[in-house]
Amino acid sequence: MSEFLEVPHDRYALIADVVRRFDDAHYRLGKTALQKIVFLLQRSLWVDIGYRYTLYTYGPFCADVARDLDAVEAFGGARISNDTGFGGYQIHAGPTNDEIRGQSSEFLQKISGALDRLVADFGGLNAKELELRSTLLYLMGPELSREELVQQVHDVKPHFSSAVIRAALQELEGKTYADTATRSAT
Amino acid sequence: MVRLAALLHDIGHAPFSHAGEDVMPSLPGKKKRFDHEDYSAAIIRRLFAEVIDNHPDNLHKITTEELCAFLGQGRPPKNMLFWRELIKGQMDADRADYLLRDSHHIGVAYGRYDLHRLVTTLTVAPHPETEEPTVAVEEGGIQAVEGLIIARYMMFTQVYFHHTRRAYDHHITEVLKFVLERSYRDHDERPLQTFLPPESGAVDESTENLKRCLAWTDPMVWDLIDSSKAGPHGELIRLRRHDRVVARTSATPTPKEVLELQRDILPKVANLGAWLDLADSAWYKFDKAGIFVTDGKHTYELPERSAVVKGLEPFFQARIYVPVDSEERANMVLQ
Numbered sequence: 001m002s003e004f005l006e007v008p009h010d011r012y013a014l015i016a017d018v019v020r021r022f023d024d025a026h027y028r029l030g031k032t033a034l035q036k037i038v039f040l041l042q043r044s045l046w047v048d049i050g051y052r053y054t055l056y057t058y059g060p061f062c063a064d065v066a067r068d069l070d071a072v073e074a075f076g077g078a079r080i081s082n083d084t085g086f087g088g089y090q091i092h093a094g095p096t097n098d099e100i101r102g103q104s105s106e107f108l109q110k111i112s113g114a115l116d117r118l119v120a121d122f123g124g125l126n127a128k129e130l131e132l133r134s135t136l137l138y139l140m141g142p143e144l145s146r147e148e149l150v151q152q153v154h155d156v157k158p159h160f161s162s163a164v165i166r167a168a169l170q171e172l173e174g175k176t177y178a179d180t181a182t183r184s185a186t
Numbered sequence: 187m188v189r190l191a192a193l194l195h196d197i198g199h200a201p202f203s204h205a206g207e208d209v210m211p212s213l214p215g216k217k218k219r220f221d222h223e224d225y226s227a228a229i230i231r232r233l234f235a236e237v238i239d240n241h242p243d244n245l246h247k248i249t250t251e252e253l254c255a256f257l258g259q260g261r262p263p264k265n266m267l268f269w270r271e272l273i274k275g276q277m278d279a280d281r282a283d284y285l286l287r288d289s290h291h292i293g294v295a296y297g298r299y300d301l302h303r304l305v306t307t308l309t310v311a312p313h314p315e316t317e318e319p320t321v322a323v324e325e326g327g328i329q330a331v332e333g334l335i336i337a338r339y340m341m342f343t344q345v346y347f348h349h350t351r352r353a354y355d356h357h358i359t360e361v362l363k364f365v366l367e368r369s370y371r372d373h374d375e376r377p378l379q380t381f382l383p384p385e386s387g388a389v390d391e392s393t394e395n396l397k398r399c400l401a402w403t404d405p406m407v408w409d410l411i412d413s414s415k416a417g418p419h420g421e422l423i424r425l426r427r428h429d430r431v432v433a434r435t436s437a438t439p440t441p442k443e444v445l446e447l448q449r450d451i452l453p454k455v456a457n458l459g460a461w462l463d464l465a466d467s468a469w470y471k472f473d474k475a476g477i478f479v480t481d482g483k484h485t486y487e488l489p490e491r492s493a494v495v496k497g498l499e500p501f502f503q504a505r506i507y508v509p510v511d512s513e514e515r516a517n518m519v520l521q
Contacts, residue, residue, distance in 0.1 A: 008466055012441060031475075031487075032315040050217040054258045056275070057268050057318040063276065066475035067500070071466075074500045075441055082490050088315035089487075100441055127315040139261055155264045157318075 011049060011068050013104030014038070014111070016077040020093045020101065021115060027123040030088040031069065031080075032058065036130035037118055038065050043137050044177040045114040053138065055156070059131035060138045075100060088127060121175055132160055132168050133177075140178060187248055187266060190238070191256050191273045195280070198225025200381060201404045205358040209366065211380040220384055225399065227259035228384035232393045268310075271321045276476035277334070285337050288345065296340035299333030307331075311480035314487065322478035322485055328492055331477060335488070335495050342465075343437075343501055352463050353428040353507060357419040358407075364417030365410055366402075422509075429507040432460070432516040438499040447504050454519050458512035463505045 018037055022029035029037075039060045041047045053060040069091070072078045076096035080089055101108060108115075122130060132153070139152050150165045157165075172178040199222045200206025210220045230238075235250045252263045258274055272279055282301060289297030307327025313320045323331045345351065363379035371377045381402070382395035410416040411424055422428060433451050435443045444464075452462055477488040489496040508516040 008464075009441060009445065030315050032313075048217050052218060054270070054274060055262060055267065056270060056320075058313045058316040058320060059318075061476075063476065067466075070475055070500045071502055074438055074502075082486070096440075103441055103445060128317070131316045131318070152261060156262065156267055 008068065008071075009100075010104045010107040011051075011064075012072050012075070012077065013101050013108055014041075014049060015065075015068055015072045016093070016097050016100040017108050017115065018119075019072075019078045019091050020097055021119045022091075022123060023093050025119055025123050027119070028126075029091045030127055031066070031091070032088065032127040033125075033130055034069060034091060035059070035061055035065055036127075036134040037122060038062070039134050040118055040122065040137065040177070041111070041114055043134075045118070047111050047114055055135065055138050057156075059135045072100060077101075121177075129168075132157065132165065133172060136165070136169055136172060137177065187246070187253065187256055187263070188269050188272055190248060190253055192279055194230055194234070194253070195226055195257055195273055196222065197229050198222040198227070198384070200225075200399070201362065201402050201407045202358045205355045206362055206381075208359045209362040209380050211378075211383045223257065224259070225381075225384045225396070227254040227257055228392060229396050229400070230254055230257075232389070232396055268319055275321060277321060277323075277331070281338070282334070285334070285341055288341065289337075292345060294345065296344050297337045299337040300330045303327060303330035304334060309480060311478060311485040314478065314485045320478055320485070322480045323488075325479060325481050325491070328479060328488075331479070331488060332492050332494050335477070335492075335498065339498055339501070347465050347501070347503070349431050349434075349505060350428060352505070353430070354423065356461065356463070356507065357423050357428060360419035361407065361411065361416045361423065362402075364419065365407060365415075368417075427510045429461075430510050430513045431505045432508050432513060433506040433520055435502075435504045437501050437503050439502060439504065444502070444504050447506065451520065452506055455506065455508055455512075455516045458508050458516050458519075460506050460508045460512075460516065463507060465501050465503050 015034065015038075018034060019029060022033075036059060038049070038051060039053055039062070042049055042051060042053075051062045051064050053062045069078065069080075073080055073094070076094045077100040078097065079092045079094045081092075082089055122133070125133070135156060136149065136153055139156070140149055144152065146169065150162055150169065153165045154160065154162055169178065200209060204222075207219070207221060210222075210225070212219050230250050231254050238244060238248065238250050238253065251260070252266075254260060255262055256266050256270060256273075258270065262270065271277075282304070285297035285299070286301060289295060304323070304327060307324040307330060309322055309324050310319050311322035312318065366381065367377045367379050381399045384392065384396060384399070386392050386395060407416065411420040414421060414424065416423075432455065433447060435447055448462060452460060475487070478485050479488055479491045480486070
C-alpha cells in the first residue's frame with residue numbers, strides 16, 4: 001500500500017530493548033522516560049525510527065511510541081505496573097521480551113552503541129529531569145542563542161529556574177548531545 | 187488561537203481525507219512522508235497570512251506564524267502549550283467530534299458516547315510522572331470516557347479498519363497516484379505519483395504547489411472515476427470489484443504471527459498482485475494511552491481506574507489482499 005509500509009518489528013524491538021537495558025542496569029523506566037529516551041535516540045543520535053514528536057507541557061511526546069508500548073505489552077514483551085510510591089509507572093521486561101528483540105537483532109545490533117550511550121548518560125535521571133533535557137533539545141536550533149533557548153524553555157516550563165535550565169544545557173553540551181541536535185530540525 | 191487552530195488544523199487534507207496521505211511526498215532525508223498537518227500549516231502560512239494577520243476583528247493580534255507554531259510546526263507561543271492538548275491530544279476536540287459525526291453519516295451507532303458528560307467532567311490535573319498540567323477527567327466522568335474509548339474501539343474495528351473499507355482506501359490511493367501522474371504528464375512535467383511538496387524552499391514555488399494541491403477535490407476525482415479516466419483502480423471502484431482478503435492474523439497477533447504472514451505467506455501470492463495491510467498503518471487508531479483521570483489528589487492513566495478499558499486489547503490485525511479475479515487462485519495456493 002505504501003512504500004513506507006513496514007511491519008513495525010524494529011520499533012517493537014527497540015522498545016523491548018530499552019526496557020531490557022533499564023532492567024539490566026537496575027534503572028527505573030516509566031512511560032515518560034521511555035518517550036524521552038526514544039526522542040533522544042532519534043533527535044541527538046540520528047537513529048531515524050520514523051516517530052514524529054510534538055511538544056506538550058510534559059515535554060516531547062509521540063502517540064505512536066505510546067501505542068507501540070501498548071503493543072509490546074500486549075505481546076508480552078513488557079509488563080507495566082502503576083507505582084504510586086514512585087509517582088507513575090514502572091516498565092519491566094515481560095516473558096516474550098527476548099523473542100521480540102530477537103526478531104530485529106540486526107537492527108538492534110546497528111543501534112547498540114547509541115543505546116549504550118543513552119542508558120549510561122540518562123538512565124539514572126527521573127522523569128522530570130528527562131523532560132527538561134528533551135525539551136531543551138526539542139527547542140534547540142541554530143537560530144537561537146544559548147540565552148534565548150534558556151528563556152524559551154523557561155517560558156514553557158516556568159517552574160524550572162533559569163539556573164537549573166542552564167545547568168541541564170551545560171550537561172547536554174558537555175556530553176555533546178547539544179552539538180548534534182542543533183543540526184537537526186524538530 | 188484555539189478556535190482558529192480548530193477551524194484550520196485539517197485544511198491540508200487531500201481528497202478522500204487520510205486515503206490521500208500515502209500520496210504525499212516524502213520528507214527530505216526521512217523515513218516518513220509529509221502529512222496533512224504539514225500541508226495545513228503551509229496553507230495557513232502561505233495563503234491565510236493576509237486574511238488572519240490583517241483582519242480587523244483580530245483583536246488579539248494573532249499571527250499566522252503563531253498559529254502554525256501552536257499547531258505543532260515550530261516553537262510554541264508563550265503560555266499556549268497547554269491548550270495544544272485540545273487540538274492535538276489523546277482526547278482532543280477532533281477525536282471527540284469525528285466519532286459522532288462519522289457514526290451519524292455512516293448510519294451506525296458504534297461511535298456514540300456521552301459527549302456532554304465528558305466535557306463537563308474535563309479538568310486540569312498534574313501529569314502522573316512529570317506533574318506538569320495536563321487535561322484529565324474527573325472521577326465522575328470515568329463512565330463517559332469509557333464510552334469514548336469503547337466507541338473508538340468499535341469504530342476502529344467495525345468502520346475505519348473494516349476489511350472492505352481498507353480495500354477501497356487502497357484503490358483510492360492508487361487512483362490518486364494515477365490521476366496525479368497523468369495530470370503532470372499533461373502539463374509536460376515530471377510524472378510524479380505524489381502531490382507537490384508543501385514547502386519546497388522557494389516561497390513562490392511553495393505557494394503555487396499548495397494552490398495546485400488544493401485544486402484537487404473529492405468531486406473532481408469522483409468525476410474522473412465516473413468517466414473511466416481514473417485508471418485500473420478507478421474501474422475497480424466504479425464496478426465495485428474491490429480487492430479481497432485471502433489471509434489474516436488474529437486481532438491481537440503475536441509478532442511471530444505477523445512475521446509469518448509477511449515473510450512466509452505474502453511471497454506465495456505476491457505474483458497475483460497481493461498486498462499487505464496493517465492496522466498499525468491505518469490513520470485512525472484505537473488509542474487508550476495518555477488519557478488521564480484524577481480523584482483530586484492523584485492522577486492516573488485511565489486503564490488503572492477502568493477494568494473495562496484495561497481489558498480492551500490493542501487491535502493489530504494484518505491482512506493480505508489480492509485482486510478479486512485472483513481470489514480463487516490465491517485461496518488454492520494458500521490452502
